[in-house]
Structures are given as C-alpha cells and as structure tokens.
Amino acid sequence: MTYEALKVTMADRVMTIAINRPDKLNALNNQALTELMGALKSAEQDEECRVVVLTGVGRGFCAGQDLKEHQQDGGAGHIGEHVARYYNPLALKLYHFPKPTIAMVNGVAAGAGMSLALAADFRIASTTARFSQAFVKIGLVPDSGSSYLLPRLIGQARALEMAMLGDVLDAETAYQWGLLHRLVDPTELQAVTDALARRLADGPPIALAMIKRSLHRGIEHSFEESLESERGFQSAAARTEDHHEGIEAFISKRAPEFRGR
Ligand code: LHQ
Numbered sequence: 001m002t003y004e005a006l007k008v009t010m011a012d013r014v015m016t017i018a019i020n021r022p023d024k025l026n027a028l029n030n031q032a033l034t035e036l037m038g039a040l041k042s043a044e045q046d047e048e049c050r051v052v053v054l055t056g057v058g059r060g061f062c063a064g065q066d067l068k069e070h071q072q073d074g075g076a077g078h079i080g081e082h083v084a085r086y087y088n089p090l091a092l093k094l095y096h097f098p099k100p101t102i103a104m105v106n107g108v109a110a111g112a113g114m115s116l117a118l119a120a121d122f123r124i125a126s127t128t129a130r131f132s133q134a135f136v137k138i139g140l141v142p143d144s145g146s147s148y149l150l151p152r153l154i155g156q157a158r159a160l161e162m163a164m165l166g167d168v169l170d171a172e173t174a175y176q177w178g179l180l181h182r183l184v185d186p187t188e189l190q191a192v193t194d195a196l197a198r199r200l201a202d203g204p205p206i207a208l209a210m211i212k213r214s215l216h217r218g219i220e221h222s223f224e225e226s227l228e229s230e231r232g233f234q235s236a237a238a239r240t241e242d243h244h245e246g247i248e249a250f251i252s253k254r255a256p257e258f259r260g261r
Helices: 030-045 067-072 075-095 112-119 134-138 146-154 156-165 171-176 186-201 205-220 223-238 241-251
Strands: 006-011 014-019 051-056 060-062 101-105 108-110 122-126 130-132 168-170 182-184
Touching: 006 030, 014 030, 014 186, 030 075, 051 060, 051 186, 060 112, 075 112, 101 112, 101 186, 108 112, 112 130, 112 146, 122 171, 122 186, 130 171, 134 156, 146 156, 168 171, 171 182, 182 186, 205 223, 205 241
Parallel strands: 014 051, 051 101, 060 108, 101 122, 108 130, 122 182
Antiparallel strands: 006 014, 130 168
16 A cells, blocks of 8 residues: 555564654645555454554654645535544554554644554654643633543543643653653653564464553453453463463463464
8 A cells, every 4th residue: 555644564463553744744635534444454464563653754743633624625514524434444443453662752633643552552752842722712621532541541631731722742741640651851752762663573363462451451441341351362362372372381481472363
C-alpha cells in the first residue's frame, strides 16, 4: 500500500506509522484518516508485525481534525456522520488493537490527536510534547474516546479541567499526572521508544493481546466478572506453545523465544 499522508516503515518487527502533514502539525484530513485505518489494518494482518508505533513527522504529533478541510467540506452540518465514519472506527481499532501500541509523542497532541495518543497502550513523550483537549476552544466536546480514556488515566478532576478549559498542558505536568509512561529528552525519544518496542516485540504475542483485553475488562467489569474473565484468558494462555517455551527457558536459565503460537 502506498501512502501520501503517512510514512509507514517496518523494522525489527515494529511498524512505525507517522502522520506526515508537518505543515499542519499533522492535522487529520480525510486522506490521513483513511490511510491511518488502512495502515492499522495492514499492521494487524501482517504476521511479521509485533508492535505498532504511532507518531508524527516534524514538530507536531497530531493537531486533531484538519479544521480548514472540514470547514471547506461544510463539515459543521454533519460532524456526527464524520465522527461515525472516521473517528469512532479508528479509536476502536486502536484501543482494541491486538498487538502492543506505543504513541511516540514528539510534539503537540490536540483534540482527536490527543485522543489517539490516549488510545495507545504506551505513551512515550519528549519534553517538547504538549497536550490539549482543544475541542472546547471551538465549541465542541471531547471525542474519539477522550471522555472515556482521559478520566481513567488522570482522574475525573484533572480530566474535567482539561476538557472544560482546553488549556495546553506541558509534558512535565502530563508526566506527573500519570498520562505518560516515559518523559525523555527529544534526542532520546527514538532510542527509548525503540528499546520499549523491541522488548514488546520479544514478548509472547498471544499473552500480550489477552493481557490487554483482560485489563480493559478489568476497568469495565466487577471483581467477580474480572476473576472469571482472568480464568478464561489464563486457560487459553496456558495452552500456547509460548507458555511452554517460557517455562522451559526459565528452567534452563535462558531467554525465551516466543513465536506467537
Ligand atoms: C492546523 C490545525 C488543525 C488545520 C494546526 N487544522 N490546521 C472531529 C470531527 C469533526 C470536526 C471537528 O473535530 C473533530 C475532532 C477534533 O480534533 S476537534 C479539535 C481540532 N484541533 C484543534 O482545535 C487544534 C487547533 N490547533 C491549535 O490549537 C494549535 O495549532 C496548537 C495548540 C495545536 C499548536 O499551536 P502552535 O504550536 O502555536 O502552532 P500553530 O497554531 O501556529 O500551527 C502551525 C500550523 O498548523 C498553522 O498553519 P499556518 O499555515 O498558519 O502556519 C496552523 O493553522 C496549522 N494547524 N492545527 N487542527
């Protein structure tokens, strides 16, 4: 697949999807939205791909919806349709993605661009990153999963403040608030992301996919339901070759080689 609004690369079992509209801080037009979905689907199907890194080219991560294109398309009248067509499927795809995902936040993440970062499993940001629930500034409300994900990550009080004021949060505060897994110097962003991606790529793929589903359920379900759900996942995990490989590697004091079987 060829991309115009993205740069997609594959190395060491890691697919990097970089939104490539740097002049617009990687704001999402219809083309970028369509390509993002296509790239995620191909990462899902590609057996060689074990991890996905989402990032932006240039000084921005993603400034959310391309407001100029949306205005030209006469967007205000059918925002609901636009969200249903592009953003909700994208947020669902990313949140439920069956392989580990990392948002490598190189710069500003605003509006739906911030929502995408929230839907990833990991957020590694450079000190140049900034975060804004920009929706309110244009008279809109959080979408693409922010109303669900943000309070769960930073708590209701801080989420309400971000959503109702739309202020730009600096990376240091975002880190202190628990929004980020790592905060690094811009010069170290790629290397720190690569190291985490490699660790995840070496992990047991089937167990990793189930861990994600299990923790998602844990947030949504009761304790009793979670125990039952854990039991089911554990039984399935125990039937994988990777589990046996993990045990054998432990006993023979060597690193395991997980194959996703
Ligand atoms: C942009 C954008 C942008 C176009 C920067 N669009 N060009 C869903 C469904 C349907 C409709 C509506 O929305 C949604 C969900 C959403 O995502 S709503 C939220 C949309 N995003 C925003 O409201 C953020 C708008 N951008 C900003 O507030 C600022 O640009 C931030 C705070 C992100 C960065 O500020 P600065 O670092 O000062 O950069 P800048 O403002 O100078 O932007 C650089 C360029 O990027 C500039 O172009 P220019 O030609 O003047 O150099 C901006 O116009 C362009 N740009 N965001 N969303």
